[in-house]
Amino acid sequence: MKKILGLMFLISAFSLTAFAQKNMENMENMKKAKPTEKDKTEAIPGGGVLKRGAAIGKSKKVSLAKVMANPNDYAGKMVRVEGIIVRSCKMEGCWMELAPSKDAKSVRVKMKDHAFFIPLNSAGAAAKAEGVFGVKTLNKTEVDHLINDDGAKFDNRNADGSVTEISFEAVGVELKRKTK
C-alpha cells in the first residue's frame, strides 16, 4: 500500500510539474513582443545610425575576434562590440550573426528578451552592440527553427542536432549601412 501511495504521489508531482512548465511556456510566448511593420522595414541609413533597444553606453569595448578566441574571459560582463552583420533573422529581426569582417566567423547576437528588433534586411550593414556574452547550447528543435524559419546557418551541429555556441545578448544596437 505504501508503495502504491508513494508511486501515486510521484506521478501526480510529475504531472503537476509538467503542467506548470507548459503554462510557463505559454506565458512566455504570450508576452513575447512582435515587431511592428516599421521595426521590420525601416531603412538603415548610410550617413547616420539606426538605433534599436537601449542607448549604447560606455561599457568596455572588446574585439569580436578576441572574444571568439577566449569566450570564457568575457562571459557575463557588459561589453561593447562591433562588426558586420553576416545574416539576420528573416522572420522578426530578433537576432543577427555578427562577424569582425565579411567572411570571418560570426557570433549570434540576440536582441535581449525579444524586446526589440532589427530590420529584416540588416545583412551587410555595420553594427555596434552593447550586451553580455555567454556560451549557450541550443537544442535540436531550436536549431531547426532557426534554420528553417529564420534563415540561420550552422556549421557546428553536434551529433544530436544541438549546437553549442558563443552568443551575445544585446540590450541595444546601432546599425549603419556601409557606404563605398
Ligand SMILES: [Cu+2]
Ligand atoms: Cu527571429
